[in-house]
Amino acid sequence: MVGVNTVAIVGAGPGLGAAVARRFGREGYDVALVARDRARLDALAGELAADGIRARGFPADVREPERLAGALAEAGRELGTVEVLQYSPVPHRDFMLPVLETGHRQLTGPIEFSVYGPVAAVRQVLPGMRELGRGTILLVNGGTAAVPHIERAGTSIAFAAESAYGHLLHERLAPEGVHVAQLVVPGTITPGHPRKDPAVLAEMLWGMHRERRGFRHFADDLDSR
Numbered sequence: 218m219v220g221v222n223t224v225a226i227v228g229a230g231p232g233l234g235a236a237v238a239r240r241f242g243r244e245g246y247d248v249a250l251v252a253r254d255r256a257r258l259d260a261l262a263g264e265l266a267a268d269g270i271r272a273r274g275f276p277a278d279v280r281e282p283e284r285l286a287g288a289l290a291e292a293g294r295e296l297g298t299v300e301v302l303q304y305s306p307v308p309h310r311d312f313m314l315p316v317l318e319t320g321h322r323q324l325t326g327p328i329e330f331s332v333y334g335p336v337a338a339v340r341q342v343l344p345g346m347r348e349l350g351r352g353t354i355l356l357v358n359g360g361t362a363a364v365p366h367i368e369r370a371g372t373s374i375a376f377a378a379e380s381a382y383g384h385l386l387h388e389r390l391a392p393e394g395v396h397v398a399q400l401v402v403p404g405t406i407t408p409g410h411p412r413k414d415p416a417v418l419a420e421m422l423w424g425m426h427r428e429r430r431g432f433r434h435f436a437d438d439l440d441s442r
Contacts, residue, residue, distance in 0.1 A: 223296045225249040225289055227279060227338055228306030233357070233406055235261055236415035237303060240423045242270030249292035249299065250274045251285070252306070271296070279306050280329040282337035289341040298345040301426055304335045305357035312371035319370040327375035331358075335379055339386065343395070352395040353426045356383045357418075360403035360439055380433075387432040396429040402436040412437045 224241040226234045229250035238248040242265060250258045250272055258274025265272040273295055277288035293299055312327040339354060346352025358376045360366075365373035380399060387397040400422060407413045413436055425434055 222246045222301075223249055223292065223299050224301040224303065225251060225292055225299045225338075225342065227251045227285070227289075227302070227304045227334070229258065229261065229274075230307070231257075231261065232408075233305060233415045233418055235264070236419035237305075237422055238265055238270065238272060239268060240416075240419040241301065242268065242272070244423070246301070247296040248272035249289070249296055251277055251288050251292070253278050279334035279338075280326065282329075282333050285334060286337045286341040289338060293342070293345060298349055299342040300346065300349060300351065301353045301355065302338060302342050303355040303357065303422065304338055305355075306330065306334070308359070308372050308375075312375070313369040314371060315368050316370040316373075319374075324371060324374060327371035328378070331372070331375035331379040332382065335382065343390075346395050347393060350394050353429075354383070354386065354390075354395065354397045355422055355425060356380075356397075356399040357422075358399060358401055360401060362399070363401050363433070363435075364439055384432050396426070397432065398425045398429075399433045400425065400436060401433060401439075403439050404437070 224246045226237055229252045242248055250261055252258055255276040262272040262274050275288035275292050277285045279285055314323055361369050361373040362376035362380050383397055383399050390397055406415055418436055
């Protein structure tokens with residue numbers, strides 16, 4: 218049976234991805250889990266099923282745009298039109314080199330990860346959202362999306378480009394009922410933290426989807442760790 222509402226979580230894992238899946242699942246959403254490792258996706262889908270949430274795993278690497286688009290297309294066919302897209306994969310550590318150690322080759326990965334990936338994902342799901350007449354695109358980034366850091370040049374540059382893309386989408390798609398927003402999480406997502414626990418962040422993302430106010434939102438102060 219094809220569900221009515223589907224949330225696709227790109228970069229789904231046991232932390233934020235699982236928390237968002239549970240939060241949206243409680244509201245009746247089917248969940249498409251997208252990440253590289255099929256076994257981990259299947260395990261997470263099983264855990265969600267035990268909670269009464271319909272979820273499926275769709276393996277894809279965000280650095281392979283065609284495969285990512287294909288995974289989201291398959292999700293749409295199996296679960297129903299994607300109404301909410303969350304793009305929140307965790308950047309690789311080797312993206313975070315000092316600026317003077319970052320040449321054009323060192324920027325290839327970050328740009329594939331934070332620009333080509335979200336562009337491919339959005340272009341795949343946007344026609345369905347337009348057909349529905351509603352939709353939400355949620356981008357989740359670290360603090361360098363707002364304040365560049367000289368020791369983390371790759372993410373600083375790539376997140377800035379992703380932010381610009383998201384802001385342009387926010388302005389262009391609002392009249393069509395598609396809301397685009399960004400959640401900036403300074404430091405690290407931390408279980409038990411009053412503002413950066415995965416469940417707390419999932420609640421924020423649910424609120425951003427429901428309230429549809431503005432583009433950029435902050436989970437915590439930018440100087441938090």
